[in-house]
Amino acid sequence: MKNSIKVERAKKNITQADLAKLSKVSRQTINAMELGKYVPSTVLALRLAHIFEVDVNQIFTLEDSDWD
Amino acid sequence: MKNSIKVERAKKNITQADLAKLSKVSRQTINAMELGKYVPSTVLALRLAHIFEVDVNQIFTLEDSDWD
DNA sequence: CCTTTTAGACAAACAAACTTTACATTTAGT
DNA sequence: ACTAAATGTAAAGTTTGTTTGTCTAAAAGG
Known part of the structure; x- marks a missing residue:
């Protein structure tokens, strides 16, 4: 599964600690x-x-391997 | 967290075993x-x-208690 | 440079998701 | 009423998410 959290975080300009x-x-x-x-x-x-x-689907996307 | 799986399943008219x-x-x-x-x-x-x-958001929805 | 912030990494421990097996109850069809 | 399909329940066990703590390293700013 992929996610774009880092990107979304960059858009909002907040740190990992902030998001935490x-x-x-x-x-x-x-x-x-x-990671x-x-x-x-x-x-x-x-x-x-x-x-x-x-x-949710905009951040997290399934990959083929997620169906194994 | 609430979910509407039973409803979605009813729409498609499939059993729990089918969905499984x-x-x-x-x-x-x-x-x-x-349940x-x-x-x-x-x-x-x-x-x-x-x-x-x-x-995803159409099936699963957060409740206030999910922020505790 | 020096200092601080931010990010990446690792390990131990605990909590939660998920599986399997097995059995009980309800529902629907005939 | 009988039968089969569908659903609910439960215990034991494995896997995976999450926390806490600590440590290293790469930015960022003065």
Whole structure:
């Protein structure tokens, strides 16, 4: 699964720490997520979409391998 | 977090078992999700949105308590 | 330069998602 | 009423998300 959190974050010009606070998770969670190290929970995905005022699908997109 | 999986499933007229196969999870996972017993992973949420041909936000919606 | 902020990385521990198996209950068809 | 399909429930176990803490390294600014 891909995500464009780093891009959305750049648009808003906020740091990983800022986003961590806004979305109420740890900074490491944001960092690892941006680096594709893991996939966030749906609640967190919805929170991020809400914060960035976009749709979930605009941030997170499935890849073929996500159907294995 | 609320979800309208049961409704979407009714629209397509498919069973929990059908949806389980389509989304490649167990029937119990679908069942528990519909009953609000747990929140699916983002990958599964995206898969379901894809299957129902709607946006993730159309199926899953945050509640106030999801920000605690 | 020097200092501070920001980002990347790793590990241990815990919480939550998900699977499997198995059984009980409801619903629908005949 | 009988049967089969669909749904609900539950325990045990594996995998994955998340936190906390710490450490390194790369920007950014004075």
